Each structure stands twice: as structure tokens, then as C-alpha cells.
Amino acid sequence: MTKPVSPVSDEQREKKTALAALAKRKEENKNKKPVDNSSLRAGSSMYFQCDVCKGEIVLPEDYQPPRPRLCTPCERMERRGWLPKEGI
Numbered sequence: 620m621t622k623p624v625s626p627v628s629d630e631q632r633e634k635k636t637a638l639a640a641l642a643k644r645k646e647e648n649k650n651k652k653p654v655d656n657s658s659l660r661a662g663s664s665m666y667f668q669c670d671v672c673k674g675e676i677v678l679p680e681d682y683q684p685p686r687p688r689l690c691t692p693c694e695r696m697e698r699r700g701w702l703p704k705e706g707i
């Protein structure tokens with residue numbers, strides 16, 4: 620007898636891990652100062668902050684606007700509907 624694998628609990632476990640990682644990112648980035656892009660040399664990458672975790676988003680200077688609101692892991696969570704509402 621093998622136990623049936625429940626995709627729901629797998630997803631819930633994954634979500635829990637993602638939320639824990641998000642909390643850790645927020646904690647780590649709490650005191651981070653945003654980079655002043657205007658102080659960088661021409662040709663430098665552009666630095667932005669994720670709206671949710673304040674994580675750094677680095678884009679080439681010639682990126683196509685609009686800038687992303689979210690860093691990659693946060694964006695992935697938003698797509699799955701996992702972001703806590705108050706975090707946005």
C-alpha cells in the first residue's frame with residue numbers, strides 16, 4: 620500500500636516555504652537604503668527596490684520601462700496568489 624500523493628499539501632508546503640523566504644527577505648532588507656541611480660556613472664546598472672520585500676532589482680541601464688514592481692521570487696509568488704495582501 621502506497622500513500623496517495625496529495626498535490627494540495629505539496630502546494631501548501633511550497634507556499635509555506637515561499638512565505639518564510641519572503642519574511643526572511645523583508646527582515647534582511649529592512650534597513651537597506653535604496654540606491655540613488657542618479658549618483659551612478661552613465662552605463663551603470665539601474666537599481667530598484669521590490670515593492671514587497673525591498674529586495675534589490677538590478678536592471679541594465681537600457682531596460683525597457685516600466686520598471687518591475689517586484690523582484691523575481693516575489694513576482695513568482697504573486698503569480699500564484701501567495702503574496703500576503705498587506706505586503707503589496
Ligand SMILES: [Zn+2]
Pocket residue numbers: 644669670671672673674689690691692693694
Ligand atoms: Zn521582493
